[in-house]
Amino acid sequence: MSPPSSSTERYALTIAGSDSGGGAGIQADLKTFAALEVYGASAITALTAQSTTEVRGVQVIPAAFVRAQIETVLDDLPIRFAKTGMLAESSIVDMVASIAEARELVLIVDPVMIAESGARLLDLEAESFVKNRLLPRARLVTPNLPETQALLGALPRSVPEMISAARALIALGAQAALVKGGHLDGDPIDVLVDGDRGEPVILEGPRIDSRATHGTGCTYSAAITALLSRGLPLEDAVRAAREYLRGAIAAAAARPPIGRGKGPVHHLHRFYD
Numbered sequence: 001m002s003p004p005s006s007s008t009e010r011y012a013l014t015i016a017g018s019d020s021g022g023g024a025g026i027q028a029d030l031k032t033f034a035a036l037e038v039y040g041a042s043a044i045t046a047l048t049a050q051s052t053t054e055v056r057g058v059q060v061i062p063a064a065f066v067r068a069q070i071e072t073v074l075d076d077l078p079i080r081f082a083k084t085g086m087l088a089e090s091s092i093v094d095m096v097a098s099i100a101e102a103r104e105l106v107l108i109v110d111p112v113m114i115a116e117s118g119a120r121l122l123d124l125e126a127e128s129f130v131k132n133r134l135l136p137r138a139r140l141v142t143p144n145l146p147e148t149q150a151l152l153g154a155l156p157r158s159v160p161e162m163i164s165a166a167r168a169l170i171a172l173g174a175q176a177a178l179v180k181g182g183h184l185d186g187d188p189i190d191v192l193v194d195g196d197r198g199e200p201v202i203l204e205g206p207r208i209d210s211r212a213t214h215g216t217g218c219t220y221s222a223a224i225t226a227l228l229s230r231g232l233p234l235e236d237a238v239r240a241a242r243e244y245l246r247g248a249i250a251a252a253a254a255r256p257p258i259g260r261g262k263g264p265v266h267h268l269h270r271f272y273d
Contacts, residue, residue, distance in 0.1 A: 010038045010229045011077050013105075014222060015070060015096055016085025016112070017046040017058075017121065023264025024050075024215030025085055031267035032222035036244065038229055041077055043069035046088045046121075052214055052259030058121070063091040070099055081229040083108040083221050084134070086121045093129040100137045106228065109138040109174070110221035111147050127151070136173030140234065142221045143169070145183040156181075159189055163200045166193035178224075178238060180217070192238050201235055203242055212252030212263040219265055220245050 014029035022028075026042050033040030045066050049057035073079065082105045087093045100107045111130055113122040122130070131151060135141055148165050149155040151172075156162045156179065166177035176194040192201040223241035232240065251269030258264060266272070 011079045012038050012225045012229045013041045013079045013082040015043045018044050019050045021051040024218045028215040028218040029222040033226050036226040038226040041073045053261035060088045063095050081106045083225040085110050086112040090126040090129040093126050097133040106139045108225045109141045111143050138174040140176045141174040142178045144180045162191040208249045210253035214262045214264045
């Protein structure tokens with residue numbers, strides 16, 4: 001099969017941290033873009049010494065060099081859709097918001113703040129910059145419940161509270177919010193609200209019994225970004241991304257484990273027997 005022409009190629013950019021274990025961050029995003037047939041570019045905000053069991057160290061990249069990565073890519077490739085992950089520091093958050101506005105990027109914000117191991121991935125000052133600078137540029141923000149608590153000050157414990165939280169995030173400036181309820185007991189439920197008057201969309205399905213859940217948030221938001229770049233409406237993109245992620249979790253659960261902790265999902269499961 002011949003490669004697609006540049007007129008039919010789809011592109012997406014991830015602005016995030018690097019996971020040396022390969023399961024989350026930039027690595028997860030690029031695998032997801034590829035699995036969904038989108039060309040992925042990247043700007044690395046931080047290097048992490050990370051595995052399935054721990055984050056052993058973090059080295060933040062200077063904001064000026066993160067800017068150089070982003071602008072170099074945008075000057076060359078026709079990218080409209082970008083996602084953010086770990087942004088680490090307020091100077092990086094502020095710079096990304098400025099570029100998103102100047103370049104009119106369609107921005108998906110995954111507000112990565114704390115790793116599953118408990119390591120902080122966003123400094124406290126930067127949290128206010130996410131709320132005040134980045135959310136007003138976001139087409140969609142995709143927090144899990146602890147991240148929702150960090151942004152709003154209260155932990156949602158039910159679907160009605162998740163709906164209220166999504167509306168509160170929209171009131172902060174995001175065009176839409178996807179509040180992810182994987183931390184709730186029972187089957188996971190996500191809530192999508194698009195616009196300040198949008199009706200909530202409740203997404204649910206049985207919980208998959210698996211320890212291979214490292215990088216699920218990165219993968220989910222990357223899949224949404226890729227599918228938006230392919231022209232899907234937001235609700236359709238979220239539904240399809242959720243099904244892709246569930247397939248990646250199930251496929252990883254059926255394979256020998258990777259690592260001694262919570263292993264990664266199987267991003268490329270569609271291409272394996």
